[in-house]
Amino acid sequence: MxxxxxxxxxxxxxxxxxxxxxxxxxxxxxxxxxxxxxxxxxxxxxxxxxxxxxxxxxxxxxxxxxxxxxxxxxxxxxxxxxxxxxxxxxxxxxxxxxxxxxxxxxxxxxxxxxxxxxxxxxxxxxxxxxxxxxxxxxxxxxxxxxxxxxxxxxxxxxxxxxVDVNRFKPAEKSLFKHLPGPHLLCVGRVAVEKNVEAFLRLDVPGTKIVVGDGPQLVELRSRYPQAVFTGQKSGAELSAHYQSADVFVFPSKTDTFGNVMIEAMACGSPVAAYPVIGPIDVLTDPAAGVMHKDLAQATTAALHLDRANARHHAMRFTWxxxxxxxxxxxxxxxxxxxxxx
Missing domain, CATH: 3.40.50.2000 (Glycogen Phosphorylase B;)
Incomplete structure (x- = not known):
């Protein structure tokens, strides 16, 4: 010892x-x-x-x-x-x-x-x-x-x-059923360095859902009333949000890794991201996530990915x-x- x-x-x-x-x-x-x-x-x-x-x-x-x-x-x-x-x-x-x-x-x-x-x-x-x-x-x-x-x-x-693949795992969609689809999820600190506004500005069909708290929350909630802001979630509630998303969108250009990406994939949600440090090392399987300089294009493409492939890729990351x-x-x-x- x-x-x-x-x-x-x-x-x-x-x-x-x-x-x-x-x-x-x-x-x-x-x-x-x-x-x-x-x-x-x-x-x-x-x-x-x-x-x-x-x-x-x-x-x-x-x-x-x-x-x-x-x-x-x-x-x-x-x-x-x-x-x-x-x-x-x-x-x-x-x-x-x-x-x-x-x-x-x-x-x-x-x-x-x-x-x-x-x-x-x-x-x-x-x-x-x-x-x-x-x-x-x-x-x-x-x-x-x-x-x-x-x-x-x-x-x-x-x-x-x-990632804890026993805590973050696929399940039936339990949330967002009353909202227009597809359901696009972003999880993280609502702060300028996380680039959440790039997600909210996307010109794509569906409903944008932001999970998290932070200094930009009040401002962005006011500026984007059509989006859903849930505040911070944890435990089974957080897993349910991942499981119920059609695509997980990761707009950050400053994260060194992005743990939320592998949590989302472990729940079966494909990822859309920019091709920058973090995603380029995490989304190494194109069947699990899509990277593109045009985040809207990446999001649209990720909707067509097989959720089982996202889960399979996440299983490679163990604590x-x-x-x-x-x-x-x-x-x-x-x-x-x-x-x-």
Missing amino acids: KNILIVTDAWHPQVNGVVRCLDKVGDELEMMGHRVTYLTPERFWTMPMPTYPEIRLSLASLGQVEEIIDQVEPDFIHIATEGPLGLLARHVLINRDLPFTTSFHTRFAEYLAARLPVPCEWSYAYLRWFHEPAVRTMAPTKGVVADLTSRDFKDVVPWTRG RQCAQMFFDYLAPMVQKASKAA
Whole structure:
């Protein structure tokens, strides 16, 4: 058994792919016999992140983070995010000359540029500096690995994602029967960086349904009254929305992976998306999803795909595989100096 500490600024009650991934990986690692401890904002006072109040920034001290690391006595430390906790843990480990791994989950540079006049180059300079001391930086797809490598990030490796195929599985359509078809679904944070408005602007027949919450919800609900906005869903309710959709539309151009795509496919819903980082590595089977620069064209084409093929493709993504890759990439907590000796 190994003792693993995961440091993350993204944690419950946030609902996003980062939290879901780290949570599921921890569950799988514990089923494999390891002990997993999370260092998260739950342990500290927090403040809302400017322009993104749902995300809480930890007001932790260096001494508090050092104390927790010493108490846990980990065999491996992984820093999952580039926020305040990640920075403090990074500082401790560098000062102690200890190895660690990091992961790149979010295209923070593009997210920030969509909200504020901050050039992507500035943000990438910070991210490159943050990840540089890591033994390895895990990225969700080969496309993200290639993109980061082209930006002079070092030692970047691909780390896939998974889906719970027992929770997300095909079933009879139980929703939307009173709405004109086809039923087009988009699930995710209703925020500018998710490009939800591109979905709502599509000139295609049917009803557009948006599942999720976020800072753009009130604005888009007002501007697109013909669309259905359900708010955030989880559990069986979320599965029912996937199962009842004729096509799942993924309009984001900034996601590094897009967990919602494999959740939708696991429920039998074919996917329509732009041919960008994320979809190009997930929708590798044209029988399961369609990518096109014209999202309306991709949506129309996806309506003709066999739902069984979407399910079959999603079965390739497992959380056990994701957890095993994560574990194999971890760096043992051995001082570099003693290691060299």
